[in-house]
Amino acid sequence: MANPIPKIEISELHKGFGQKTVLDGLNLEIAEGESVVVIGGSGTGKSVLLKNILGLLTPENGSIKVDGEETVGMSWPDRETVLNKIGMLFQNAALFDSLSVWENVAFGLIEGGGMKRNEAREIAVAKLSDVGLAPDIGKLSPAELSGGMRKRVGLARAIATEPEIIFFDEPTTGLDPIMGDVINDLIVERVKQLGATALSITHDMASARKIADRIAMIYKGKIIWAGRVDEIDDSGNEFVDQFIHGRAEGPIQMDVRAG
Amino acid sequence: MFTGRAVFHCFVPPFYGRLLGRQLIEIGYYSLPVVGLTAIFTGMVLALQSYTGFARFNAEGAIASVVVLSITRELAPVLAGLMVSGRIGAAMAAEIGTMSVTEQIDALTTLSTNPFKYLVAPRLIAGVLMLPVLVLVADIIGVFGGYLVSIYKLGFNPTVYLERTWDILEPLDVISGLVKAAVFGFLISLMGCYHGYHSRGGAQGVGAATTNAVVSASVLILAFNYMITELFFAI
Numbered sequence: 001m002a003n004p005i006p007k008i009e010i011s012e013l014h015k016g017f018g019q020k021t022v023l024d025g026l027n028l029e030i031a032e033g034e035s036v037v038v039i040g041g042s043g044t045g046k047s048v049l050l051k052n053i054l055g056l057l058t059p060e061n062g063s064i065k066v067d068g069e070e071t072v073g074m075s076w077p078d079r080e081t082v083l084n085k086i087g088m089l090f091q092n093a094a095l096f097d098s099l100s101v102w103e104n105v106a107f108g109l110i111e112g113g114g115m116k117r118n119e120a121r122e123i124a125v126a127k128l129s130d131v132g133l134a135p136d137i138g139k140l141s142p143a144e145l146s147g148g149m150r151k152r153v154g155l156a157r158a159i160a161t162e163p164e165i166i167f168f169d170e171p172t173t174g175l176d177p178i179m180g181d182v183i184n185d186l187i188v189e190r191v192k193q194l195g196a197t198a199l200s201i202t203h204d205m206a207s208a209r210k211i212a213d214r215i216a217m218i219y220k221g222k223i224i225w226a227g228r229v230d231e232i233d234d235s236g237n238e239f240v241d242q243f244i245h246g247r248a249e250g251p252i253q254m255d256v257r258a259g
Numbered sequence: 260m261f262t263g264r265a266v267f268h269c270f271v272p273p274f275y276g277r278l279l280g281r282q283l284i285e286i287g288y289y290s291l292p293v294v295g296l297t298a299i300f301t302g303m304v305l306a307l308q309s310y311t312g313f314a315r316f317n318a319e320g321a322i323a324s325v326v327v328l329s330i331t332r333e334l335a336p337v338l339a340g341l342m343v344s345g346r347i348g349a350a351m352a353a354e355i356g357t358m359s360v361t362e363q364i365d366a367l368t369t370l371s372t373n374p375f376k377y378l379v380a381p382r383l384i385a386g387v388l389m390l391p392v393l394v395l396v397a398d399i400i401g402v403f404g405g406y407l408v409s410i411y412k413l414g415f416n417p418t419v420y421l422e423r424t425w426d427i428l429e430p431l432d433v434i435s436g437l438v439k440a441a442v443f444g445f446l447i448s449l450m451g452c453y454h455g456y457h458s459r460g461g462a463q464g465v466g467a468a469t470t471n472a473v474v475s476a477s478v479l480i481l482a483f484n485y486m487i488t489e490l491f492f493a494i
Contacts, residue, residue: 024376051365054365054368054369055368056365056368056369064329076373079373083368083369083370083371084371086369088366088369090365090366091362092361092362094363094365094366095366096358096363096366096367097357097363098354107370107372108370110371111275111370111371111372111377112371112372116435141425157370170348189286243263
């Protein structure tokens, strides 16, 4: 029987920066084991949404529950417990320059989990293998890696602690289409293998179609449409239609000037 | 607020011994050449300049006293502080600033690691511990610089010079310099971490953070130098 409590439940989330409202009463629920992709144009609040869930930003209003537990306003020890359930692949991988590749992958195990370095190293090598990287890569510095390899290492780090929830921030941005597809396949495989709940944000529709069970579209700080991935072509929503077909003409007017 | 959080995390576990060790070496060991060179040339110049002035009053005998008191009470801590600020404060701001703009600090948080404990606390502790060590070394080298010039250039008697140096020196002269050094070490690390942590906007933001870290630490060193001097003046 499916768990009736959503893994992640976001209600009436508001966040702004100065005069600019970024999230304007956003609502979203993600069931356990589900893979949801939030699509939307640049500057629509996708990254801000993820940062609010992770506690990197504090919302002005609203509720974010993980496993039914309110996380807004949580103190650090409680936040640490929630973060232990979450893995994150950053847009540019955000690998630590001062550490080798294997130390990056093992970071959560050593610093967060208190595991011994030798033991953590073995797991890191296994995780690198899971994302198609040879053990030798572990000795390299992140600066020596290509963009695709950095994403794979970032993915290995995100899954190293076998989290219950994984976030993917623009997983294919900056990659060629073939490498992008390789990363998409890895994401699908690893998320299924872990039985994790996944929340991804992207504007890459090929990626969204491949990794999502359900897609939600964000526009002006709200979720304006959500449905199964096979429903998106017949959404009946003109905003969604314009976005997925990449048309300049339509109800979405892009700000061409900053501000 | 940043200072309060930073100090709090210096005293609350977990502690990152490896990172502290790395910072001790970075701030202490690798700053030795620059601090040593600054000290020896300062001591040498001080002896020459003192001679120029004191010879006019037939008071050349006071050179040893002037050199040792100036070095231990004032010049070693201030110059070492300013040199380390340029070397270490800038490096801290650049490293933490780059981590900030490339989301590495966010990544630390998502990996259940408090950035204040991991990045800021080891640097603060290492700054407070290593600056006094550097200043103690600078004291010795600076006095030695004055000795070299006084003996080999100005023709002083080595035994008399050393006796005068030793007789005039009191523990408080050295201690006041070491207290200043510990405070300067704290300020240098704090400014490096603060400006790095709050840097935004890519390479330009990191560059600005680096400049701000060095300038603010240097100004604070000079201001705190006066305050600490006044404090010891009253003793």
